[in-house]
Amino acid sequence: MPNITRQMLRDYLHDALPEAEMAAVEKALRGSPDLRKLLDGERDEEDRGDHTVGAIWRRERVSCPARDQLGGYLLGAGDPDLLDYVEFHINVIGCPYCQANLDDLRKLQGE
Numbered sequence: 001m002p003n004i005t006r007q008m009l010r011d012y013l014h015d016a017l018p019e020a021e022m023a024a025v026e027k028a029l030r031g032s033p034d035l036r037k038l039l040d041g042e043r044d045e046e047d048r049g050d051h052t053v054g055a056i057w058r059r060e061r062v063s064c065p066a067r068d069q070l071g072g073y074l075l076g077a078g079d080p081d082l083l084d085y086v087e088f089h090i091n092v093i094g095c096p097y098c099q100a101n102l103d104d105l106r107k108l109q110g111e
C-alpha cells in the first residue's frame with residue numbers, strides 16, 4: 001500500500017491531488033477501512049472548522065508580501081497598513097517563507 005498521508009487525504013477531499021495520486025488514494029481507501037476512518041476524521045475536522053490562523057492561512061492562501069515590501073518593513077518604511085499586514089504575516093501567521101526571506105534581507109543589510 002502506498003503511504004497515504006493526512007495531507008494527501010485533505011488534498012483528496014479538496015480535489016487538489018494530481019490524478020495519479022488521486023487514483024492511488026482512492027485505491028487505498030477501497031482496500032483499507034482504517035484509512036476510510038481516517039478520511040472521515042479529516043472531513044469532520046474540516047466541517048468543525050479549523051480556525052487556527054495557520055489553517056485559515058492555508059485555506060485562504062493569504063498572499064505573501066513582496067520582497068521589496070519586506071525590505072520596507074525592515075526599515076520601518078512605507079504604508080502603516082502594509083507594515084501592520086507584514087507584521088501580522090511574519091509574527092502571527094509565522095509564514096516560514098517570508099521569515100526566511102526576511103532573514104536573508106537582514107543579512108544583506110548587515111553587509
Ligand SMILES: [Zn+2]
Pocket residue numbers: 063064065089095096097098099
Ligand atoms: Zn509569507
